[in-house]
Amino acid sequence: MRQSTLRFGREDSKSNIAAKRKATDDSHAQTKRVKSTTTSNAIPPEPQRSSTATTATQVITPESSPGPTPSSARKLQIQEEHGDIFAAPPRTLIIHACNCQGSWGAGIAKAFKDRYPAAYLVYSDHCDDNDPDALFGTALLIPPAMKVSLKSSQNCQAPDDYAQSQFVGCLFTSRSMGRKKDSPARILAATGPAMEDLFRQVREWNAKAEASDRVGEVRMCEINSGLFNVPWKKTRAVLEGIEVGDGDVEVIKVVSRE
Numbered sequence: 001m002r003q004s005t006l007r008f009g010r011e012d013s014k015s016n017i018a019a020k021r022k023a024t025d026d027s028h029a030q031t032k033r034v035k036s037t038t039t040s041n042a043i044p045p046e047p048q049r050s051s052t053a054t055t056a057t058q059v060i061t062p063e064s065s066p067g068p069t070p071s072s073a074r075k076l077q078i079q080e081e082h083g084d085i086f087a088a089p090p091r092t093l094i095i096h097a098c099n100c101q102g103s104w105g106a107g108i109a110k111a112f113k114d115r116y117p118a119a120y121l122v123y124s125d126h127c128d129d130n131d132p133d134a135l136f137g138t139a140l141l142i143p144p145a146m147k148v149s150l151k152s153s154q155n156c157q158a159p160d161d162y163a164q165s166q167f168v169g170c171l172f173t174s175r176s177m178g179r180k181k182d183s184p185a186r187i188l189a190a191t192g193p194a195m196e197d198l199f200r201q202v203r204e205w206n207a208k209a210e211a212s213d214r215v216g217e218v219r220m221c222e223i224n225s226g227l228f229n230v231p232w233k234k235t236r237a238v239l240e241g242i243e244v245g246d247g248d249v250e251v252i253k254v255v256s257r258e
């Protein structure tokens with residue numbers, strides 16, 4: 001069955017928030033249906049006061065996890081490059097780290113809000129509907145908007161229409177923000193489960209979508225490394241510990257500014 005897709009004309013692209021909120025209902029319902037099967041976000045407890053972020057990272061890396069890891073298991077690949085993360089083909093999944101408060105007020109999140117106003121509404125509604133503790137360590141896959149506009153309009157203008165042909169992936173790696181953000185250890189502990197939850201939602205989406213609607217390339221900024229204040233190398237190590245199976249996302253391009 002064809003996936004529900006946000007369908008906005010250019011005339012309401014910026015000016016009619018209420019219409020957008022209504023138009024996002026299908027997509028939001030879709031993401032909420034996906035979300036309703038989300039497995040529990042089993043974040044390890046806050047480490048003791050003397051623990052360092054490095055120690056907490058070790059809690060969730062495969063090297064220290066209980067049980068053997070088959071040497072044949074494939075791991076997620078991270079490829080780093082410079083450029084404009086938003087200059088991406090249609091159906092690219094662009095991932096960023098989010099708080100659970102419904103705010104994309106600063107850093108790259110603000111750029112997402114400016115480029116994807118409908119996606120922001122889906123994200124903020126999702127935060128309204130769910131307790132931060134429940135969101136922490138989970139993800140939200142937001143499907144593209146303005147699909148019809150892209151296909152039918154003779155007047156599509158980049159970057160607005162073009163940008164909204166992409167998926168947005170929200171990783172809930174901190175419950176709050178600013179001075180109330182979680183510790184680096186907690187943010188790192190939430191990052192692996194959140195990414196795995198996002199991959200699960202991608203699998204579910206792709207299984208139902210027509211080939212032309214499936215997630216294409218996957219890219220991400222150096223998540224957690226700005227306002228969340230976690231060294232990128234530590235986040236990268238967590239991500240490279242994620243096992244991937246057939247049909248999973250196998251490569252993420254990390255695109256940072258020149």
Ligand SMILES: Nc1ncnc2c1ncn2[C@@H]1O[C@H](COP(=O)(O)OP(=O)(O)OC[C@H]2O[C@H](OP(=O)(O)O)[C@H](O)[C@@H]2O)[C@@H](O)[C@H]1O
Nearest residue numbers: 097099104105106107108109177221222224225226227228
């Ligand atoms: N325009 C742009 N284009 C390309 N790359 C850009 C960019 N702007 C920044 N970067 C880079 O993107 C990486 C992540 O850095 P960020 O500080 O953004 O994110 P983060 O993951 O540490 O933290 C998330 C919280 O920040 C927000 O702010 P609020 O809480 O709303 O106030 C959210 O809502 C979350 O809560 C760093 O490499 C930045 O150099």
